[in-house]
Amino acid sequence: MADDPSCAPVDLRRGAPAERVPAHISRRTFVVATVALGGVTLASSVATGATPRSATESGVAGRSPVGRLALTVNGEHHTIAVDNRVSLLDLLREHLGLTGTKKGCDAGACGACTVLVDGRRVASCLTLAVRLDGAEVDTVEGLEKDGRLHPLQQAFVDQDAFQCGYCTPGQIMSGVGCIAEGRTGSAEEIREWMSGNLCRCGCYVNIVRAVEQAADQG
């Protein structure tokens, strides 16, 4: 398929503003603007890197308690002020415009929101964003390199390891973690260590084959 049909029909600019912002401000400038509101410059927070600091600051401009954090998502640095209640999942989806990570249950029971935090698989719906100061987060959007699919992404296509595709980003991130953890010694082991990710279309047999394929490629 040439392109994403969902992108074609409607001419509406898609940003993912965290809060209401004037239409002419891009997401990137908005992040800076938000940080400026918190009284920290972007340059300094990125430069000082991941120094943990007090995560909360209540009632900025009459708003809900806001925490500041600097984190890396798919290799890109972000310095952000967020409502303390924001989960990593909603940070990615609603604030950073990374909608590849999916919400299936918002309760840690389905695995659709699986991402890697400092290389470990986590349920991003159960992870508060403000706890992630200094963290490195990897999502499905970061796997492709120079237009080439990650071996596990390619294996999912080759093995037809999905149907509707909604659990797929979580399955793939979980599979990347599973391979890194060395839990791919047998089909049984993969099944066990991939059982935190539900697939209602029932693609488990092919998911196991895809993880095997990618693991075999080293």
Add this chain to the structure above:
Amino acid sequence: MKPQPNAAVGAPLSRVEGRLKVTGRARYAADHQPEDAVHAVVVAGDVALGRVTGIDTRAALSQPGVLRVISHLNEPDLAYGGVARSEPERVFQDDRIRSFGQPVAVVVAETLEGAQHAASLVKTHYDAQRPMTDLTYEPGGAEPETYARGDAEAALRASAVRLDMTYRLERTHHNAMEPHATVALWDGGRLIVWDKTQAVLGTRNHLADVFGLPRDSVRVISPYVGGSFGSCLRSWQHVTLAALAARETRRPVKLMLTRRQTYFGTGFRPRYDYTLRLGSDRRGRLTGAVHEVRGETSRYQNFTEPVLVPGQMLYSVPHVEQTYRTVPLDINTPTNMRGPGYATGVHVLECAMDELAHEVGVDPIDLRLRNEPDEDPSSRLPFSTRRLRECYRLGAEEFGWHRRNREPRSTHDGDWLIGTGMAAAVHDSGRAPCRARVRLDADGTALVEASTSDMGPGTYTSQTQIAADALGLVMRNVAFRLGDSTMPPAPVHGGSATMASVGSAVQDGCDRLRRDAVELAVADKASPLHGADVNDVVARGGRLHVRNVPARGESYGHLLTRNNLTHLEAVGSYAPGESRHARFAFGAVFAEVAVDRHLGLVRVRRMLGVYDVGRVINPLLAESQAVGGMVGGIGAALLEHTVTDHRDGRVVNADLADYLLPVNADVPDLRAVYLSGEDRDADPIGAKGLGEVVLVGVAPALANAVFHATGRRVRHLPITLETLL
């Protein structure tokens, strides 16, 4: 015109949208982010019956960023005309509570967290009554649906063998991985929604009628659906709520139901109590059957599904009597779930056949062969195709069926009792009128569109395959688009009807366009095809040429450019004619289970399904769908059960931790085989549909295997370990 050569159709091609799905770029409903969008969160009621006497919104409204709390107290102005006129589930039009979890308010705020927190602060007061939600104790019922042929009671009295069995199948929920979500945006008097739906046009029509708008003022966009299984064949209240919230706040609104809310805000497969009395002679030839079915429905809507059909047509039974009564309860309305009606009816019938086989001492396959009809016993029409005998023969061979010891509880593996079971599967071959638009550009690429959906079966890919072959293009030069109400009308994406209906319209549209191109070429003196017989020209790899003379021809591009045409366009259509055949897809499912003799734990060891579905457009995707159906059937047989607390009508396991679904470790190697062939009497492309039939026979095959392993007949779904202790 003669048929085009097949290159793509029948090939095991990977999904055309695969790259978008594995990179996270496929955009599902809640992934759409109109600028300035705000968030709506539903406040669900926590009584099942009564009236709302007060809603205190002060704390919610005092929260930063909260824009609005909408409830019936705001008396929102909604037209509810047209198809929505008869709708009982009207959003915020009165103070009545009809079922647990019914939306009583919706909170709109600048941020999701703000809306969620404010929703938790809305205090609702009720005048609550005790609900009746238990099928067992509700004596009433609607006017039953009935069917009769012959005199079943008399036949049973005269039968040498009689069985009387009551099965209970518990309520189950679809639990697609994507929760229902709607993003709504008003652009002047026009409404645009990105919605999770299997009914693009149905949702458009519903919203237009609810809001009193002309239909072309509503646009529904739904390019990707994260599973559905029937749960969004109709438009539930949250769709209206999102559009209402957007209208009231003059902001684009995103609304996603919580997982818990999907249990109350959308439908489910209802619970059934099903009594079947079966009579046969000593050799297992069926003489009569009496079916008495009771199923849940809501007080305000009567939901029925084709539970009775399998009992009418699967076996050659001379005398049949059926009564199907829905029982109105204080619950929300059920809906279709994969294999609607058939999954229920076939489960009971196929377990009953296993019981009969055991009773008369006949192999279960032999029993079925003895009762195999030559025509549809209910309509007296010939089957378009019915290749169940082949399914049984091939399945038995591949599975090693005849190696089993027929005696129950006769095979052990340590503490595990081993059993095998089989069942037939059937579902009708749905089809409905459809249109498709085809455009071929001078650069040799084509765009094909229909307002259908792809909830996972592979509509994008299979329709691209059909179009590519019919136009004689390679796959990468064809794009198939769907999921937009501005595209040509297509039926709802369900009932295994998409392949036959949309596929036939796409085939027709592409055939028309190719014919137009060929006629243009043969009449064009500058074309190498000038003067050729129209019927002798084929299209391949983007070129038109004389059949068997590849050198005599030219590309679409040359033809169009020379004739100063930027593109050719055609509209294809399909309208099913009157049927001279009974059209059904069939299958035979085989299962092996191990049951822990001490703990009652059931593990599936292996399964095989053999299916007769007519033409298979893409064997790779078809296999995935069948294996997925088996996984769904494992859930239905062994795990899934929506549990209601009848004291207040709440579902107690309305989450994915307590509603058990199969996980990876529950699923061994599963295998599906499709009989090759096609069914030209079913529809123009010869496909009978497969999404439903692959779910239907799985649970009974597993239940019969559990009986064979343990000698215990559990007439209850799911078969959990406590039922085996």
